[in-house]
Amino acid sequence: MKTYKFKLYKSKKNKYLHQQIHSASSIYNHCIALHKRYYRIFGKYLTQGKLKSHIAKLRKKSSYWSLLGSQATQDVIERVDRSYQQFFRYCKTRKIGTPRFKSYRKYKSFTLKQAGYKFLGVNKLKIGQKIYKYSKSREILGKVKTITIKRDGLGDIYIFLVTDFVDEEVYPLSGKSVGIDFGLKDYLITSDGDKYKSPEFFKQYLDKIQKLSKLLSSKKKGSSNRVKAKKNLIRAHKNIKNLREDYQWKLARNLLKEYDNLYFEDLYLKVMVKLWGRKISDLSHSEFLKKLEYLATKLGKFVGKIDRFYPSSKTCNICLNKIDSLPLTVREWCCLECKTVHDRDFNAAKNILRVGASTHKGESVRLLVNKSNF
Numbered sequence: 001m002k003t004y005k006f007k008l009y010k011s012k013k014n015k016y017l018h019q020q021i022h023s024a025s026s027i028y029n030h031c032i033a034l035h036k037r038y039y040r041i042f043g044k045y046l047t048q049g050k051l052k053s054h055i056a057k058l059r060k061k062s063s064y065w066s067l068l069g070s071q072a073t074q075d076v077i078e079r080v081d082r083s084y085q086q087f088f089r090y091c092k093t094r095k096i097g098t099p100r101f102k103s104y105r106k107y108k109s110f111t112l113k114q115a116g117y118k119f120l121g122v123n124k125l126k127i128g129q130k131i132y133k134y135s136k137s138r139e140i141l142g143k144v145k146t147i148t149i150k151r152d153g154l155g156d157i158y159i160f161l162v163t164d165f166v167d168e169e170v171y172p173l174s175g176k177s178v179g180i181d182f183g184l185k186d187y188l189i190t191s192d193g194d195k196y197k198s199p200e201f202f203k204q205y206l207d208k209i210q211k212l213s214k215l216l217s218s219k220k221k222g223s224s225n226r227v228k229a230k231k232n233l234i235r236a237h238k239n240i241k242n243l244r245e246d247y248q249w250k251l252a253r254n255l256l257k258e259y260d261n262l263y264f265e266d267l268y269l270k271v272m273v274k275l276w277g278r279k280i281s282d283l284s285h286s287e288f289l290k291k292l293e294y295l296a297t298k299l300g301k302f303v304g305k306i307d308r309f310y311p312s313s314k315t316c317n318i319c320l321n322k323i324d325s326l327p328l329t330v331r332e333w334c335c336l337e338c339k340t341v342h343d344r345d346f347n348a349a350k351n352i353l354r355v356g357a358s359t360h361k362g363e364s365v366r367l368l369v370n371k372s373n374f
Contacts, residue, residue: 025107109150177261179353202282263356317350
């Protein structure tokens with residue numbers, strides 16, 4: 001499967017797509033209300049089939065709901081059903097709330113599966129009775145299976161095309177493995193000694209964000225000037241997001257080109273956000289790992305994680321001696337056993353590689369240490 005993203009040209013006809021998104025949000029909220037009421041009265045879960053037949057009857061009486069096609073309406077009901085299934089799956093093991101109502105501003109998209117759309121010409125798409133133009137930046141490979149119409153905070157509308165095309169992108173196997181440690185000053189530190197500096201895009205744009213936020217707070221609520229100021233702020237945040245994602249995708253591909261097996265430490269990012277706040281959010285290590293794991297699965301590479309409580313920084317990668325404490329301010333330390341001076345981050349990356357390679361894909365391999373060398 002391959003997904004393509006294209007932006008629709010701005011047009012007065014786009015208001016019909018916004019109306020359909022609002023209609024989808026109304027149906028979504030009605031389904032949530034029905035689930036809550038049905039459980040309160042009967043103490044049972046409302047099945048997807050019953051919900052679809054009920055909504056189909058209501059659509060015949062409502063001109064507002066009929067703006068949304070039957071395929072898109074069924075997809076909205078399936079979204080609600082998936083949300084409840086996820087809630088039932090995880091409610092006993094973790095803190096997870098029931099699906100909530102969404103305002104029409106926060107509801108962003110609807111999906112067309114088998115019908116309701118048709119491609120015309122080079123860059124024209126017919127949705128319902130209206131024809132829209134989109135910026136076709138590349139050729140569409142494969143047969144289109146679904147189309148998702150989605151809007152962002154600026155009101156711009158994008159189309160996401162999912163096709164059955166199988167991407168045959170292949171990177172040659174290098175046979176190399178690497179341990180990687182996340183840092184604050186340096187984005188990544190590899191066991192080979194390479195360091196990638198933290199881009200910190202949000203920090204680069206911080207002055208601009210603060211100015212735009214101050215301008216927004218000074219505008220009168222409900223005024224057109226406030227709407228303009230809000231869009232300027234959203235546009236700045238969107239630019240930061242695009243820069244960060246571009247950097248992460250390129251870095252992930254460069255690492256996978258060079259290494260076959262990559263090992264990381266399973267960091268507890270929620271605690272790190274509490275300790276260092278905005279800096280961790282700006283680095284967005286978790287999003288980078290998601291991109292790396294996605295590409296690794298597609299390219300036949302392996303991404304592994306070691307236990308988050310393993311003392312990778314406090315353990316000597318030469319003799320495996322562990323020191324009692326290592327404050328974050330200490331960037332270098334000397335092992336009392338083998339007298340080796342370690343760079344904190346590089347030592348952690350070496351240990352991550354050692355532990356990750358010894359437990360590769362669940363295989364337990366005991367590391368042999370020759371004590372006669374020390």
